[in-house]
Amino acid sequence: MPALPGNGERDAPFLRAASDSDRHDPLGPSLRPSIGNWQRPCKSHYWVDRGKIEWSAEWTPEQIAAGRAAEERRREHYYAELYAGWWWVRIWRWLKSIMSS
Template identity: 90%
Template sequence: MPAQLEPGVLYVSEEFETAAHLCACGCGSKVRTPLGPTEWQFTNHPQGPSLRPSIGNWQRPCKSHYWIDRGKVEWSTEWTPEQIAAGRAAEERRREHYYAELYPDRWWVRVWRWLKSMMSS
């Protein structure tokens, strides 16, 4: 990734499975999105790039929320703190399910689940 990102450009490194861009709202924040089966998906269409799921900049002052679809930014609504927490929990469940399916008999998967249950208690 270049040190200086240009507005309106989505930078993608397939080698390092990551994408980066400047926040679409214009605040100048760098947004980095990991790419992979449990993270964001990058698709390059003839009309332009797409990144799924949406980008929610909940930790930034702008709190912008948008989609990058075929080279265009599509704005979405700002989420409430409850929606953000629910979205994060759903992401974690998808990751857990993906890795449990990938490595069902691995002892460390069971240990990880047990540790997570102890920390959330």
């Protein structure tokens, strides 16, 4: 597990089916998109590329909010595509549209 800068804690990133991809290479694993630990004091942000950690610059609160919003959009799109053909999902979306009008 990679050590986090600043607070010395360890992190075990988990894959989110909606947005992450992992790739196996003889040099080591790669994870995309980046991993951000915005709840921790150090606010670490990094990628894993062929078994090596690539650190990012510190993000501003605005960048963090935009990143979270983009992740939520990816997640919504992923699950919309995943369950698009399920009859109960179509009914649920129809009911939600009626309730929000």
